[in-house]
Amino acid sequence: MDLNRPASPLQNKATNRKALAATAIATALLLSACGGGAAPQGAEQAAAADPASGANASGAVNICGVKDASGIYKGTAEAFTKANGKVTAKYTEIGATTDEARTQIVQRLEGKSTECDLFLTDVIWTSEFASQGWLLDQTKLVEANKDRLIPSTVETTKYQDKYWASPFFTNAGLIYYQKDKVAKPETWQQLYAEAAKAPGDGYVYQGKQYEGLTVNFLEMLYSAGGEVLNDQGEVKIDSKETREVLNFMSDGLKNGSADRAVLTYNEDPARLAYESGDFGYQRNWPHVYRLLNATPLASSFGVAPLPAWEGGKASGVLGGWNLAISAHSTNQAGAVAFIDFATTPEWQKHVAMDYSQAPVNEAAYSDAAVLQKMPFATELLASVKGAKPRPISPVYPQISQAIYKNVYAVLSGTTSTEDAVKKMADEITTAKASF
């Protein structure tokens, strides 16, 4: 219908109808046209990075990844450029959030772009990227550097017995608690019981339907002795432990240990809620320490490693970021030189002192200068060493969805534990059978 035409609709009935139909269909076509997505590229034989090449490197290196909130990426690039003298490194932000950065990285890798030499990769992306032949094999490089890296962080770069990236910094969940109101938790059961005592003692975590809920759930499941896949890659989530943890979490929401609002919380809302002073416990990442120190709670909060399951042991889920060399990099030697610098024990101390991130070098945690800036370094190291990786699979995104959607359904009360466990196992089995 042409709104500019000053005629009455009565005189133009036929034209109106045709124009309406045409407009509707053309718009439907145009609006839906963007659904396609890109077809995969051809397979490639993965080339290997030469650990010795870093010494003779020159030229420019471009590192691409998520928005540099703490300044660590740009800071490392600058420090490297200054220290090296021959190679210049620069950091390019290609996404505001982890998800966006992944989409951007995948687009560049699928398109065989030479724009980036190094990608900053989340620990859960390794298998997917490696299986597609997008990364340079770093096995020799990692083996040369192995004695200075924490073993669990090295494991996050492994896929089919080869290493595809080098760990840059790691991450593990911590419990922040109000020393004036509640006790330092030894077990999850104790934490939940303590949190239910008074209205201001509650526990906040990341319970929104997203990756963070998978992490929060697995932290408890691992400490209870459960697992998602066993060493042979078989689905083992349909277990007594899974049921126990799900019931425990959902009871916690019912009896007031955890505020129901956590069903909408990811990391930042959980932190903000805790900062209001209305809660006793918070589960979050190490970088929150610096932010809490700038609030009125600075003198009253404590930091503890994740607690153990009653009768079990403490565990956690390993987070963190790795450095992967693009298969299409035009300066692989420069990329190797950058990795060598970023993983030195000396620079790893700065990772902790200057940016409040968890080093991948164990000695850094007991360094006096680090301990002064990061008094919870001992607790952090305990968390990192006890943490286990999330399931290693090229279909990890689907596995994680199967976990967080079903856990969420139990927490929000729409599904019974029994149904959710069955569905979770089914969906993970289906995901693993993906072509």
Place this chain on the structure above:
Amino acid sequence: MATRTISPSRGPAKTSGRDRAERKLAFRMTAPSLVIMALVAAVPIGYAIWLSLNQYSVRTAGLSRFVGLENYINALASREWWAAFGQTFLFAGLSVTLELILGTAMALLLNLAFKGRAVLRTVVLLPYAIITVVSAITWQTMFQPNMGLVTNVLSTLGLPGGDVVWLGEHGYAMAVIVMADVWKTTPFAALIILAGLQVISAETYEAAELDGASKWQTFVNITLPLLRPAIVLAAIFRTMDALRVFDLPFVLTRGANGTESMSMLAYTQLRENRLVGEGSALSILTFLTVMVVSVIYVRFAGGNIRDVAKEEQ
């Protein structure tokens, strides 16, 4: 759809030589735009259809296999698709209805002669100018439990809803998403309806007044029927948009609590899981759904326009 070119009511068509020549010329003149339309619309859709008939390996790069309609069969057999289908239609039904009612009211107000009308007409469009993701984040903040504006006001006034975790509960989450959409796109509906109001001639109203019709009678018997084409157009635009809703649930709930839409499902398969074939099938299904709905609109609501015209004659 729009292929009937000769209306029988106009009598038999006589085609002279000149007519034919003109028609040829018309075809030649429109050919370039038809080609562009084909390139812009048909090629990507054809490609998406091709992708949807294949599966692309997530394990081995470059490996793919032709599976025919398997992706469609799997999608149509899954609970997720039908849940998303129902939720999307619920969202579209609620939001479009509210938008049309409020949009009509808003258009009637803006059509009155008053001082500052031009300014107000611009101002009411502001919500529509805000990027959806930004407005979604604003709504999320307002409905935040404990600290949000809405929850705080409700609990201060002692009204129900103050202690509800809006985005964490079934029903409530959908309500927030509908509200956010209505707030944002009612001005758009109002604008289209306002344009429809302005073409209704003043004489019709004068005649009604002379006949002693009340304000309500005038509205029901003159304004509404004459506005129908504009309302139908607004309804078509808004319904098609609403059926493809993505950004609001993506930001507000990530699809939790019965708010996952068809487009979100397709996005998850395409982007997060890189299941290109399966995701493309979902996109095509979404596209077909939208298309069927718009055809139905044009058949029935469009038919209304004709009935009204006949009655008037």
